[in-house]
Amino acid sequence: MQINKAEYVKSCVRAEHYPTDGLPEMIFAGRSNVGKSSFINSLTNRKQLARVSSRPGKTQTLNFYNINDMMYLVDVPGYGYAKVNRSLKESFGRMIEEYLVERDELILGVLLVDYRHKPTQEDIAMYSLYKYYEIPTLVIGTKKDKVNRSQHKKQEKLIKETLDFDENDVFVAYSSETHEGREEVLEIFEDLIKQ
Template sequence: MKITSAEFVISAVGPKQYPTDGLPEIALVGRSNVGKSSLLNKMMNRKGLARTSSKPGKTQTLNYFRVNNLLYFVDFPGYGYAKVAKSLKQQWGKMIENYLKQRKELRFVIQLVDIRHAPSKDDVAMYDWCKEIGIPTVVVATKGDKIARGRWLQHTKVIREQLKMRGDDALIIFSSETGQGRDELWGEIVRRLQRQEETAPEVEQDPAGGTPETAESGNAPS
């Protein structure tokens, strides 16, 4: 995708701060230091737009990035960092749960895992949680440049097996250093958004001539 505009919009801590323009949203989840900020910068071709840090657990809000005025990337707090205060973790958990279950603009989740290591218990729990709620998931194996290309298949097999990935969930190898996987991930994003748009419920016209409303079936996006 050609990026014509990319901007940070807001660090939100609750629904009152979420954008109201109705653009589709894609959530990015993963362990602290898995490379979410680096992936965002590479995807948007903007160095430093999403701040990277050597200190895990720095992101404590839902950070919204608008791309081409077409969609939002929503960067989640990293999970699995023991030094973050328990009370703060609980706040994150509630915020994330409410967003995943109730945010109608959410289209799917991109879950980042480190290709060098087997998925952690937190990775598995996150993937299972998304499946339980009914949210489509794209798994991205980051840091692809850190291991030899000849070992990619071996490592992605472990990821698929440990997460017990469903057949319709993609697994893409990514490197923020080389750009490996960037075009493939954008292609997956565009295909999914187009497919969901084509299968979206039709607009229902009020018989009295009022404002049409879109039919909804529950809180969880699908």
């Protein structure tokens, strides 16, 4: 799949604001600073599509991007900011769960984790949420260029073991610097949209 069109459409908090044209959707989640904006920009070959790192305390929304008039990429605010207060965390949780529960258009949950590290408690919670709602999941190990080739197998194993990875799901290591992993991810998207 080649991405010819990638356009911001709208930001939503509540279900009544989601797009109504029925295109399939993929949701992208990960802790702040994991490299999610860089990943979205690399994938869509745009420099500034996803704003880099939204700041804590700002209104948290689900951001919908139209990709090729074929699907929506749904960007979730990065979680795990220590400074985010509890009520914001609660509203964040409610917003995600409302989306995951209600959204028939959702065909893939993407979870970004740092390829260099063991997934955090919040990463585990997010993956579990996808599994609880039976959402097929793609786990992206970010910043692949920062991991020595000799460590690749070990890191993938650590990430999968920590997440209690479902073998029906897919793991791809990715570098937004070199775009390594890009073709593989775009192929996964294309196959899912066709189904």
